Amino acid sequence: MVNKVKEAWAQGRAVVNGWLAIPSAYAAEVMAQAGFDSLTVDMQHGVQDYLSAVACFQGMQPHPVTPMVRVPWNEPGIVGKVLDAGAMGVICPMINTPEQAQQLVWSCRYPPEGTRSFGPIRAGIYGEAGTYFDTANKDVAVIPMIETKEAMDNLEAILDVPGIDGVYIGPSDLGLSYGLKPALDREEPEILRIYERVLNEAGKRNIAVGLHNGSAAYVKKMIGMGFKLATISNDSGILLQAARAAVATAKS
């Protein structure tokens, strides 16, 4: 299977990403029909673990969405497991140094570009069984998160690590790191300047930049600003907001 996220990036297009916190293949099936280009199972803050991620992948597989995972931590065991399960992109939190970014790349790439162990138990299903190995290093998107002051201090060095396809900004943690409250859809000028600097430096290196957002309106704006991977809230957040609005209307 072609990684449509990387294909879009190669063509300069942005992708709209969904975020799965509900540990249910059926909920993933529902999200997979909503028009997202990709769906990311959030194993860090979502109510997800490895087997629920597999179930979500099974739910989304018949649908034209690229399966990705945010892993809970930069740990080779779990990175390998989600790739074997079929993830075509790995978003990894709290990458603050080039050494950490290098470790992430190594975990995602087969030798000689990395140290990933071979055994694509479900991932082999996406392509012809025998050809997964031939294209995996090229197809898998490696996406460290830039979300601390330390990461910003090391920005160029992190972006210079070979093998990085994109970076992803977590606005809440970024804000915390700069002494602000956690929030999405931020408008503080100091934060927007950070976004611009990341877009600029990544752009020089042909690396896509992603952003976690709270609303579709802000997503639209940020795509206009140059972000190439823009997430809208998550499944449970969308559900809660919509259900609250419906109840309010019904009771009005």
Add this chain to the structure above:
Amino acid sequence: MVNKVKEAWAQGRAVVNGWLAIPSAYAAEVMAQAGFDSLTVDMQHGVQDYLSAVACFQGMQPHPVTPMVRVPWNEPGIVGKVLDAGAMGVICPMINTPEQAQQLVWSCRYPPEGTRSFGPIRAGIYGEAGTYFDTANKDVAVIPMIETKEAMDNLEAILDVPGIDGVYIGPSDLGLSYGLKPALDREEPEILRIYERVLNEAGKRNIAVGLHNGSAAYVKKMIGMGFKLATISNDSGILLQAARAAVATAKS
């Protein structure tokens, strides 16, 4: 625990009901925070079974919503199981005759009013352990579905069965039975006349009438018409619709 649905009905108020198709305690926790008065686990058409219903009940229990179930069929085994699990209301599909309604009541009530077997494994948690038996026959809401021409032909006889607290109309099946396409939020005059007849006959007997709806706006209208249990779509339907709208906005 007081059954807030029956309390509202006793006071002449309508309740807004949520509908759970996603088999996940976490999704139920989300829905339980949206402002619904009650949440019904849909074991008939939802992706639910007994243990997922228990999980949903566990997810909603800390929240002020009344737990209910739509059982898959009028079968004493499953009716007893969901009541023991803590359901305070049982909506049962396809009750077309007074005999079927009588069977449903028997399954929901302890002797001498019925034949329910004693063993409220989780339901005992809601009240003081020792007092569940004393109030269960009064607290549990028995709600047969009126959704066929045959049921309408037997309407008065069904409503006359002692122990019925409410009836619930399924517009899709009702339409099918009258030769129409399945749909919610119907506006056909012949269907609205049926609604009026049910509201009228049930009203005479102090029985509440519920309706399954597709939109919050229609719910509001139907509450105005006299319905006392008005469901808004279901969790996966609300999620799909809201996610589609968000993607459309983001990509616009």
Add this chain to the structure above:
Amino acid sequence: MVNKVKEAWAQGRAVVNGWLAIPSAYAAEVMAQAGFDSLTVDMQHGVQDYLSAVACFQGMQPHPVTPMVRVPWNEPGIVGKVLDAGAMGVICPMINTPEQAQQLVWSCRYPPEGTRSFGPIRAGIYGEAGTYFDTANKDVAVIPMIETKEAMDNLEAILDVPGIDGVYIGPSDLGLSYGLKPALDREEPEILRIYERVLNEAGKRNIAVGLHNGSAAYVKKMIGMGFKLATISNDSGILLQAARAAVATAKS
């Protein structure tokens, strides 16, 4: 595998039975090490369904306890499924007539003694694979519950149905049926007279009698009275009582 319950009955010995309401193979493993002769997964009032029963069977299989199930209802589908899963005894609630008892026997026995369908997916593991069929009709214990006034009115006719190995009394439902409160370990003379009558009539026919109990002390007394299958509370009841006592001691 020999059915040790039927073996004990053949030798005139009573068995002490455990009762599983917690849907966990690990909890079943724990109970399987406590010394019970048999363990019954309670699919009627316990927090159990078919797959959790299978898991409990897997947990208890290495241990010398006979696996049994209380089915939720006298329904051929579920009776067949639990037997195929390896149950060596089926306790069925609310058998009030000889016709219902006959239906239960049919569901548990292969032709020509019954109508059970062949496919012992896990049950074949217990004996030599090829020999399960040869002994199943003899090994499986069929145990209808006698727990209503109607059943007592039909007692002799029920006991006369060929193929019944034992009957099991549910004291709470029996009491309800006679206008009393639900309770275990009953001492009302009218109830004890019922127990005596059942013991007497069953004894004449070489049918064992079982009883659900709340305490080990009462179990001991009832075994003395002639009961041959005596259950002590259930796993969650034993856990709650013991945990409460431990907390009370710790805080005293």
Add this chain to the structure above:
Amino acid sequence: MVNKVKEAWAQGRAVVNGWLAIPSAYAAEVMAQAGFDSLTVDMQHGVQDYLSAVACFQGMQPHPVTPMVRVPWNEPGIVGKVLDAGAMGVICPMINTPEQAQQLVWSCRYPPEGTRSFGPIRAGIYGEAGTYFDTANKDVAVIPMIETKEAMDNLEAILDVPGIDGVYIGPSDLGLSYGLKPALDREEPEILRIYERVLNEAGKRNIAVGLHNGSAAYVKKMIGMGFKLATISNDSGILLQAARAAVATAKS
């Protein structure tokens, strides 16, 4: 989605069917890549229940296999649930009379051909959402099992029930009913005569005949004999046999 089983039957071709007893979406994914035309989740004798059937459906959906279910019993609740979950064929055990066959058809067809309740929660995914209703009565295959002497006595009457697409023979139960041992791949002349009679009577009415088999070689022979739905053992049987052979080779 087109029902490829019915398409093949319309063209006079036989389909080779796989049988799922392992309650795992991943095992279903594996079986879905083996070349079967259809896969049937066995909820009667397999280690399967409703939610595991849904998981198996999710596992097989990206692959070109038609999803079917053998339900545990001819009970409207479970028949409706598996159809809503996406089953395109329902095999139902122990249909011995035309009345039972009629009940099965009613459970599988929307009015006016039957009494199925509308709510195709996952089934709507297969076609365009809005069009499922329009084609479901035509697309769903209704397949009662003929597996007793009583069914053979009523054969013509059962086959004359409108709405039956196929019948499925269970050789073990059929044998039991005629006083033989349970077995697949039978060669007794009296059984083969039964097969011929069923093929003949069904053929007159344009109804396909299926058969459960133990080996691929027998499947091939039976397709030659005229069977149009031929199942090869089941997933766990194939696994056990192949693993045993591999160990034997390794240790030889």
Add this chain to the structure above:
Amino acid sequence: MVNKVKEAWAQGRAVVNGWLAIPSAYAAEVMAQAGFDSLTVDMQHGVQDYLSAVACFQGMQPHPVTPMVRVPWNEPGIVGKVLDAGAMGVICPMINTPEQAQQLVWSCRYPPEGTRSFGPIRAGIYGEAGTYFDTANKDVAVIPMIETKEAMDNLEAILDVPGIDGVYIGPSDLGLSYGLKPALDREEPEILRIYERVLNEAGKRNIAVGLHNGSAAYVKKMIGMGFKLATISNDSGILLQAARAAVATAKS
């Protein structure tokens, strides 16, 4: 929600803690009604993982017990996940150096006191959604385990790490480290001297000391000695012991 464990400690009171090894929300519901002040899901030695811990939290949430977790290891990914899931206390095994203790504190606290990433998916439910961030650093109890000779050698340095609320002693591992057999409820003078030293040094710093125990009687004694977090065995241990005693009584 107030952290009742920290509230008790602030008032100089001890809390009695339950320990969950059974991976079942229902078993957690049972334990939550037994009178414990807090319940700790044991992800190190219990039969628990992340999603079973979430289920246990859902089971205990309606009840007045403080939810805690013993994590399997001092790894930032899992510490963050259980806090996001709603844990109000984290007990971490094998903290032997101040550096390890510092890492644990960092994982548990938002900046600037630590490096915890923001996304309290379920934890937000406990307080007002918007206020979780404001109080989390104060509410969450950070509790390293002191259970080796190395940890005792570094005791003061570990206790001096800012942000530690309590320490928890594991008697089996502590004994192993000193060349003794694993055991709870120890009486060896050398071990009791260690307990006294920990109580003394922790007391100077206003840090609570916890202890894992095998019996309620020993818990009572240890609370008298000054321990402020005293665990009684675990759910499966209590169940096994009580079930064994019941069977013994029944068979006596």
Add this chain to the structure above:
Amino acid sequence: MVNKVKEAWAQGRAVVNGWLAIPSAYAAEVMAQAGFDSLTVDMQHGVQDYLSAVACFQGMQPHPVTPMVRVPWNEPGIVGKVLDAGAMGVICPMINTPEQAQQLVWSCRYPPEGTRSFGPIRAGIYGEAGTYFDTANKDVAVIPMIETKEAMDNLEAILDVPGIDGVYIGPSDLGLSYGLKPALDREEPEILRIYERVLNEAGKRNIAVGLHNGSAAYVKKMIGMGFKLATISNDSGILLQAARAAVATAKS
């Protein structure tokens, strides 16, 4: 329970090992009846996590197979958890240095030979409860994987780490590390020379050597070559291959 793998090795015999990728206790039961000496739950590349490994252990426990795990990574938390769950052998991927091998040994052994924490929640079931500790350090097999050029460079130093019982070669990763394609059942002379060197060096130290294989025929050959732990493919691979062959035969 005796560790039959270590017993065989002590007697110079090879064991044939099965490999579990399907997360199902029932699939494990099936594999446990196929004649394997040991079964390894593959938590690295299989569709397995901790709780599915526990379920597989429960499924295999009544059968005479030694339970082992391949952990996802050399991380003390998960190594401890699978041992507590009852694993009698731990295969650990990507051990490239003696320091990594030492860490693995420490995680698997109680003091003074290691740093494993005491709490054998299920493992205690295998032996007499009280005696598990006495024999665990001797019974548990510690098996690092040798599967990179770096590991080969450090071979003697790794093998010299006290406490290693066996090493296990992963042919795909080994090949990748030497610039070859991933494959099992390799015949390249350079790879066979590596096998010989490992067999030779391990043999000097009385350490068994294992190998992952794709076919039973190659297993037989490799046992002849001196391998003492020879794995045949995995459950899903065996199933896929056998199902494909059966379909091909049926359709031929």
